[in-house]
Amino acid sequence: MVTIRDIAKRAGVSVSTASRALNNHPKISQKTRDKIKAIADEMGYLPNYNAKNLTNGVSNAIGVVFPPGEMSSAANPFYVDILMGINRELRPRNGVLSVAIANTMAELAANVSALITQGLIRYFVLLYSKKNDPIIKLLRAQKVAYVVIGDPNADDEKFVNNNNQLAGQKAGEYMLKKFNASRTLFVESEPEQGFERKRRLGFQQAMAAANIPSEVLKISEKGQMKLDDAVAQFLMTRQTIDGIVTADDTLGQMIYQLLWRHLDRSVPLICFNRNRTNNLLMGPSVRFVELYPQSMGAAAVRVLMDPDKKSEIIPFTIER
Known part of the structure; x- marks a missing residue:
């Protein structure tokens, strides 16, 4: 050597x-x-990047911050794919990943603070975008660089995102053109996430332009058994719905299984994001809005490391 x-x-x-x-x-x-x-x-x-960075008093790691909440979110295939993309882009840069994850915002802030002061990390990727986020306030106070995956919250904020509103609109137009839907349903989580709101607005725009009646179903993660019964009851009282779009593939899988189990019927279904490990969402009337999370992760590193680069928008496609 x-x-x-x-x-x-x-x-x-x-x-x-x-x-x-x-x-x-x-x-x-x-x-x-x-x-x-x-x-x-x-x-x-x-x-020798490690020796060099120790001399400079910084680390060659990037801190990746998960949204506060259940630790199980780290196993979400969407986040796993983003991490794979980040790691792919870091490898030729001799960089490594360091993760901040916690149940509460206070615990998450303490985790991030430790990465800055003890781990000497000066670059962060936030896997979410939230207004008045205390983590962002902390990063700004410590004068460290960061990029959010989602809509920016300030004019000077670096970000990577899909065009979620356009994606919602195109999903709605595809539903009408491919499946001739005459009454539709959009399914999202409760409380609503920012990206879900954009997708819903785009979808509703397509329905309004075609003068097609549409409803919104908000689903909470609390009490799964009671939730399944409530959603099944909702679907049973709306037998004329002939097109459903869900804000992500987790919700899509739930709706797909409930339709098959309780109603014994198939309804054209479009899900945002395609979980590569999910083989349950299959059939001639199932489509996916592919968001390419690995590309989003790689783009986050490029935007973060380039002082002249402000953002990247990752294109989407609709496919089986």
Whole structure:
């Protein structure tokens, strides 16, 4: 393995001069820096990022912050795919992941604070976007860089997102064109997330433009058995619904199973996001709005690391 000592010997300079040149120290002339970097490239030198970062007092890790709530959210395939995308983009940069996850906002803030002060992390990706977020206030106070996945909350905030409202509109138009739906339903969680609201607004826009009646069903995660009964009852009283769009594939799986179990009928269904581990949502009348979470994760790293880059919008597709 080529070391700085080898480069210094080839260049005819001291080890400290070679080290400073490779780290763009202003006291080293540009001519010397260029010469030593050329020698390093020729010899195939790979820097020791851990040693370098310890010297600089920072870490080469990126902190990934999950939304506060149940720890099980870390197992959500959508988040797992985002993490895979982040890791894919970090690998050639010799970076690593460090995760902040907690049940409450106070615990999450303490976790993030520890990553900054003890882990020396200066870059963060937030897997959510929330107004008046205390985590963002903490990151700003500590003067660390961050990017949110979702809609930005301030003009100067870096972000990565899909065009959720357009995606909702296109899902609605697809439902009408492909399945000739005449009465539709949009299903989202309770409380409503920001991205769900955008998808619903786009969907409702498509229904209004076509003069198609549509309803909204909000589903809470509390009390699963009672919830299943309540949703099944709702669907049984609306036998004329012939097109359903759900805000994500978890809700889609629930609706799909309830329709089959309680009503013994198939209703055209479009779900946002396709869980690659979910083989239960299958059939000729099931479609997915693919959001490409791995691409979102990779884009988050690019936006975070590029001082001139403000955002990236990841395209979506509708597919089986």
